[in-house]
Amino acid sequence: MQNTLKQDTWPVLNYDDLKDTLAAVHLWTQIVGKIRLRKMPWLNHSWHVTLYVTPYGLSTGSMPYEHGVFQVDFDFHLHQLIIITSTGKRETVELKSRTIADFYKEVFDKLNTSGVDVTIYTTPSEMENAVPFEEDHAPRTYDRQRMEDYWQALVRIHNVFTRFRSRFTGKCSPVHLFWGALDLVVTRFSGRDAPPHTGQAPNMPADVMKEAYSKEVSSCGFWPGNEQYPHVVFYSYCYPVNEAFGEQPVMPEGAFYSKEMGEFFLHYDIVQQAKDPERELLAFLQSTYDAAANTGHWDRKSLECDLSHYENEYGCFRPL
Numbered sequence: 001m002q003n004t005l006k007q008d009t010w011p012v013l014n015y016d017d018l019k020d021t022l023a024a025v026h027l028w029t030q031i032v033g034k035i036r037l038r039k040m041p042w043l044n045h046s047w048h049v050t051l052y053v054t055p056y057g058l059s060t061g062s063m064p065y066e067h068g069v070f071q072v073d074f075d076f077h078l079h080q081l082i083i084i085t086s087t088g089k090r091e092t093v094e095l096k097s098r099t100i101a102d103f104y105k106e107v108f109d110k111l112n113t114s115g116v117d118v119t120i121y122t123t124p125s126e127m128e129n130a131v132p133f134e135e136d137h138a139p140r141t142y143d144r145q146r147m148e149d150y151w152q153a154l155v156r157i158h159n160v161f162t163r164f165r166s167r168f169t170g171k172c173s174p175v176h177l178f179w180g181a182l183d184l185v186v187t188r189f190s191g192r193d194a195p196p197h198t199g200q201a202p203n204m205p206a207d208v209m210k211e212a213y214s215k216e217v218s219s220c221g222f223w224p225g226n227e228q229y230p231h232v233v234f235y236s237y238c239y240p241v242n243e244a245f246g247e248q249p250v251m252p253e254g255a256f257y258s259k260e261m262g263e264f265f266l267h268y269d270i271v272q273q274a275k276d277p278e279r280e281l282l283a284f285l286q287s288t289y290d291a292a293a294n295t296g297h298w299d300r301k302s303l304e305c306d307l308s309h310y311e312n313e314y315g316c317f318r319p320l
Contacts, residue, residue: 010156010272011149015230021147022224024140025074026182027100027124031107031133032060032072032081033179034120039063039070045187045212050176053158053184057151058177065116076151079144081107089114095147100136126180126201150224153268154184157222160278161186164220164285170303171215180204183223183235188289190216190298194240213239218292220285222268234271234281236288237263238296248291251283264288 033049040048040063051058057074068086074095075082081093091110093103104122111118124130131138154177161175164186171189178185180201197213200206220236238245246257246264254270257263266284274280293300 010277011152012272013150013153013224013232013268015225015232018146018150018224018232019227019230020141021143022150022182024097024100024142025147026179027133027136027140028074028081028095028103029058029177029179029182030124031100031104031120032074034122034125035072035111035118036060036063038118038120039065039116045173045215046178046208047173047176050174050178052174052176053154058154065118067115070114070116076147079142079147083107083110083114083116085114085116087115095142095144097140097142099138099140100131100133104133104136123203125203128202130203154222156277157184157281160281160285161220163278164282167286167304169305181223183221185219185221187217187219188303190218190293190296190303192216197239216240216296216298218289218296218298220288232268234266234268234284235261235263236284236292237261238292240296242295244295245291248287248295250287250291252280255284255288264291 029051033051036051037049042048051074052061054073056078057076059073060071062069062071065085070083070085073082073084076095079095081095083089083091083093091114093106093110122132122134124133158175161184165172165175168188170191173185173187175184175186177183192215194213194216197210199209199213201209216239218236218238220234222234223232225231225233241262246259246262250257250264252266252270252274255264255266258265264284266281271277271280271284292298293303
């Protein structure tokens with residue numbers, strides 16, 4: 001199916017339209033992400049488990065294995081999962097309506113055919129009442145157009161997050177997708193240690209959470225929502241957090257602070273409907289980071305770079 005969106009158009013996303021397809025894709029990304037978890041050396045803050053936006057979908061990037069490197073890609077043009085190795089093997093799995101157990105079995109059959117030896121912990125992470133992949137025989141829906149729309153949104157958001165990331169010279173994460181909650185994230189670090197994190201997530205070891213938040217952070221992301229909060233949103237939070245953080249003024253109009261969640265939120269449709277979606281989103285990213293850095297007393301002079309000469313002439317981080 002050929003995408004018909006104009007290059008500067010952001011797709012309309014509605015949680016109720018997306019939820020069934022993303023429920024399946026979320027579990028598929030967990031299967032693939034857990035493969036990456038097992039084959040990659042540990043990186044700080046679990047950066048070794050994430051997926052990356054590509055010109056055709058999502059990718060693990062190159063992973064080491066017994067005979068070289070291999071890679072697993074979601075192709076949302078052709079609607080295939082592609083397994084490719086440095087020995088020349090190439091296998092595909094069709095992305096379609098099917099059970100999770102069926103998808104899981106075919107993926108591991110194709111990995112075995114490709115010479116990749118890997119086993120994973122099959123209970124989904126960060127999900128209540130999770131069913132192991134091989135036992136999940138419930139019918140799942142996959143709508144190609146819904147997934148293409150969502151992926152095209154990821155492409156546009158990835159580019160904005162990447163431009164926002166360029167403003168920071170301190171430690172900063174890649175722009176990457178965490179499959180635990182299916183959110184695209186970029187995280188900045190102050191360079192200081194943080195107090196021990198006591199938060200928990202279903203099927204997530206406490207030590208992993210503690211290491212992930214072992215340093216002070218300001219993090220922003222894009223999340224498709226859930227049944228408890230059925231909205232596609234951008235979010236921004238910091239750790240550690242103080243009361244002053246949520247009292248800071250942020251942009252654009254429509255952004256708000258949730259005391260219950262301890263985060264700022266901006267609904268996707270506000271950005272999608274804006275005259276300049278990129279500028280609208282950058283305003284949210286920058287102003288919420290300002291709130292975190294100012295209330296957390298970050299050493300902003302040593303952590304940020306001056307790109308004002310590009311901004312003044314070319315607008316908000318547009319390419320030269």
